[in-house]
Amino acid sequence: MTHLTETTILTKPKGPRMIDFSAPRHRKKFGYLLLAPAVILMALIIVYPILLSVDISFQDVRIARVGASDKPWTLDNYRWLFASHEFWRACWVTAKMVVFVGGTALVIGLATALLVNQKFKGRALARLFVALPWAVPEVVATVIWAWMLDSSFGVVNWALLRLGIISEAIQFSQNSTAAFFAVCVVMIWKGYPLMTIMLLAGLQSIPEEQYQAAKVDGASVWQRFWYVTVPNLAPVMGVTLIMTTLWVFRDFAIIHVLTGGGPLGATTTLSIMTFEQSFSYFRMGQGAAVGVVTMLICAFISRALVSRFASKSH
Amino acid sequence: MTHLSKITVMGAFAISTALTALPAVSETLVFVSWMKDEPGYGDWWNEIIAEYEATHDGVDIEMTRVARDDYANAMFTMFAGGSPPDIVHLAAFEYQPFADEGWLEPLDAWIENSELDLTGWAGQGTCEWDGSTYCIMLLYTGYIMSFNEQMLADAGIDAAPATWDEFLTAARAITKDTDGDGLIDQYGIGLPTKGAGSVMHSMLNFVLDAGGAWTVDGEPTFNSPETIEGISRFKTIFVEKLSPPELGSGDVRQLFIEGRVGMTVDGPWVYNIVKGASDDIRPDLKLAKTPFSPPVGGTSNVLGMPSDLSDDKKQLVWEFIELATSEQFQQRFATLGSSPAPRPGLDYSEEIAKDPYFALFDAANTDAAAAGIDRLPKGLEIEFAEVSKIVLEETQRMLIEDLEPAEAGQRMQDRVLALK
Numbered sequence: 001m002t003h004l005t006e007t008t009i010l011t012k013p014k015g016p017r018m019i020d021f022s023a024p025r026h027r028k029k030f031g032y033l034l035l036a037p038a039v040i041l042m043a044l045i046i047v048y049p050i051l052l053s054v055d056i057s058f059q060d061v062r063i064a065r066v067g068a069s070d071k072p073w074t075l076d077n078y079r080w081l082f083a084s085h086e087f088w089r090a091c092w093v094t095a096k097m098v099v100f101v102g103g104t105a106l107v108i109g110l111a112t113a114l115l116v117n118q119k120f121k122g123r124a125l126a127r128l129f130v131a132l133p134w135a136v137p138e139v140v141a142t143v144i145w146a147w148m149l150d151s152s153f154g155v156v157n158w159a160l161l162r163l164g165i166i167s168e169a170i171q172f173s174q175n176s177t178a179a180f181f182a183v184c185v186v187m188i189w190k191g192y193p194l195m196t197i198m199l200l201a202g203l204q205s206i207p208e209e210q211y212q213a214a215k216v217d218g219a220s221v222w223q224r225f226w227y228v229t230v231p232n233l234a235p236v237m238g239v240t241l242i243m244t245t246l247w248v249f250r251d252f253a254i255i256h257v258l259t260g261g262g263p264l265g266a267t268t269t270l271s272i273m274t275f276e277q278s279f280s281y282f283r284m285g286q287g288a289a290v291g292v293v294t295m296l297i298c299a300f301i302s303r304a305l306v307s308r309f310a311s312k313s314h
Numbered sequence: 315m316t317h318l319s320k321i322t323v324m325g326a327f328a329i330s331t332a333l334t335a336l337p338a339v340s341e342t343l344v345f346v347s348w349m350k351d352e353p354g355y356g357d358w359w360n361e362i363i364a365e366y367e368a369t370h371d372g373v374d375i376e377m378t379r380v381a382r383d384d385y386a387n388a389m390f391t392m393f394a395g396g397s398p399p400d401i402v403h404l405a406a407f408e409y410q411p412f413a414d415e416g417w418l419e420p421l422d423a424w425i426e427n428s429e430l431d432l433t434g435w436a437g438q439g440t441c442e443w444d445g446s447t448y449c450i451m452l453l454y455t456g457y458i459m460s461f462n463e464q465m466l467a468d469a470g471i472d473a474a475p476a477t478w479d480e481f482l483t484a485a486r487a488i489t490k491d492t493d494g495d496g497l498i499d500q501y502g503i504g505l506p507t508k509g510a511g512s513v514m515h516s517m518l519n520f521v522l523d524a525g526g527a528w529t530v531d532g533e534p535t536f537n538s539p540e541t542i543e544g545i546s547r548f549k550t551i552f553v554e555k556l557s558p559p560e561l562g563s564g565d566v567r568q569l570f571i572e573g574r575v576g577m578t579v580d581g582p583w584v585y586n587i588v589k590g591a592s593d594d595i596r597p598d599l600k601l602a603k604t605p606f607s608p609p610v611g612g613t614s615n616v617l618g619m620p621s622d623l624s625d626d627k628k629q630l631v632w633e634f635i636e637l638a639t640s641e642q643f644q645q646r647f648a649t650l651g652s653s654p655a656p657r658p659g660l661d662y663s664e665e666i667a668k669d670p671y672f673a674l675f676d677a678a679n680t681d682a683a684a685a686g687i688d689r690l691p692k693g694l695e696i697e698f699a700e701v702s703k704i705v706l707e708e709t710q711r712m713l714i715e716d717l718e719p720a721e722a723g724q725r726m727q728d729r730v731l732a733l734k
Binding site: 062063064065150151152153157158161162169171172173174175176260262263264265276279280281282 | 386387390393394395396411414415495496497498499501507508509510558559560697699700703706707710711713714
């Protein structure tokens, strides 16, 4: 009798079953449990709005109302989008802007990072000045640029006329090319400091021994740059380029304040088009469709760039 | 029952009775406006609120300010989120989508029951949407011309222009490069052209004067000969560089009081801006009747109520609207806002005695209202943002590619028709 009782107690413990998270087969579950609050929070604040946008983009709705009964799904907004000349023009403008702003900001960012990585008097001050545009609020900076670029009373036209570079004031609101480059210049001015800061951090992490070894092997300055600096910086460049690309894609304030997307759509990017459709024309279904397509393009570009630079870094 | 038990039961009964009665004696009406704390109009709202609260025991009005630039988006968010303000204050050009969505209460029955006579109420026609009245017009303004008398005199012109031809001649005479640096720094005219809406409003001065209109009986008429003549006049001003390009309304007013622009056409509010000019320029700045006939007139802002309020709250909101539209407060509107009120038959002799320009404002209002002018084209209210963008783009195309105004007008007409 005594023997039977002892066996029962040992093999079948009574009460609620407790999971032993220290056991190897439960260790992963503990990880998921710890991640759960963050995942649920992200789902609420990131995934829900995205799902809502996708839902609205499939509805023929001018003004979406939260909690209102959904209209039936339709592809009308996407049909309109892909048949719209405005959409393809906005894609082209966005692509041009991404390439020009991203490329120029990379070159300027790399040059300034290399510069402030050198040892010289006043380096701390130089680093501060390089990063300054990044610290200025975007709208404030853009309003100041708008004053500077004003065709009648702006300092830029005055200086160009005085220097004899132009014979007549440039009217940024009446010249598609000038308006496009004006927006790009402000974006580059605002965006290159991030590039500099990131690349400077990357430069400081390159082991000095690699340069010394290259020098011993007789590598010139250019060779050391191409074969030591650039490969080591590639992952940082990749991440920063992705960030800059996404920033240009989604940036709204600079274009809205400077040109409003004009003249004749020369600076209307996908983000400006999303805003116009949703909040100027109150065609939220169409605006959501532009937003969803923009999101997919961004996701595709990010994935492609991440893969490319990740493979380079290995 | 013990003494203690009796006291407990009576206490509970008293508390429950008080709690039941509480909502009836304490009601708050939410009122959102961009005019809160504005000198003039803000003071007028404060007086109405004070009077309303004094005559409605237990009802408070909670007025909150939202900046004008963010206003439409904020209101859409509030309505779309299901929590609209109880008293709806909107710009006259933006209420239509709210009415179209069924978010606003039709006011016809309320107007009829309270016997509010809106005959001759300036700009009230704009409040009619789809056969019903959704709001009460609070401000309608006729445009006037402000000019720099000294600049005109220096250019050999001794009287304010009274026609388009005189206006153009004066503008040509004033425009010049005063310091010889190759840049024009004194302009004859200041026309706001920054933003789609302002291009359309500025152009409307010339379109109306030429006998045209954006729409007739709700149908677009951008390609009518008269409208094309108006577009042509607008083009002349910019081709001849008689007005600085890329200016917002605020920029134009600033340049005017700085003495860099000779003439502007604006609402009566420009008078307050003129008063802020420096001592050496202010005596030269004068106001006169606009040289364009009929003058541009504009509905400004409206008052309404949401459709999904309880009947009790609707009654309270309507009483607030009644107070704002009463003769007493319309008269106060003119006094505090320094601008004629939309209610007809008010006596402005006191205001005119205080400031002779008030008669000019009243005449401009009367002329524009009598001609049924509104900046918002009838029949294109819902599509106004898209229409004004079309007008902006085709105007830019006309100026950039030097197109004939007739071609620009035809392109506008085709694109607007495609929208409808």
